[in-house]
Amino acid sequence: MKDGKSPNPNDIHPIAGYDKEVYVKPTITNPNIIVGDFTYIADSEFESHVTNFYPWSKDKLIIKFICLAMTDAYIDAHFHEIKKYGSVIESRLDDTDCKIDSLKKDNRIYIEGYARSGEQVTLIDTDYNPTIQTLFHG
Known part of the structure; x- marks a missing residue:
């Protein structure tokens, strides 16, 4: 987040000029x-990947943001x-200029922005795996 702006959930492409990642919600028609x-x-x-989900069905597919x-x-x-793993997880463009201080600053902007939007923010403090396990298994 080089410009310091919070992301807009209604933008299909959250990164200008980069169309590989999209916010899902604004693309949904069903x-x-x-x-x-x-x-x-x-x-x-x-x-298009949602299969066995028919218009006449009362079923709902709910995908929660975490x-x-x-x-x-x-x-x-x-x-x-x-x-090392940034491109594996998020398909980052080029993060060769990513420095620890700028990552911390961007991270705080995201935390504050999501909190202002009423979203729950789960913090990873010491170990990633237990944090994930707690989210999915309580």
Whole structure:
């Protein structure tokens, strides 16, 4: 987030000039598919992959947005891993200029923006895996 602006959940392409990742919600046409703001995927044809989901059915597909963010302590301890796997997770453009201080600043902007929007923010403090396990298994 180089310009310091919060993301807009109604933009299909959250990164200007980069169409590989899209916010899912603004692409959905089926009212029975419910998607949380800011849910993203590296596929602009998400809805076409929803199979066995018929218009006459009363079924609903609900995809919840989960906001994971890192504490400064986690960034300090895992910065090299974050950079190493960034393209695997988020298909980043070019993060060769990514520095620890700018990552922390961007991370805080996201945390504050999502919190202002009423979204729950789950912080990863010391270890990623237990945080994920808690989200999905309680």
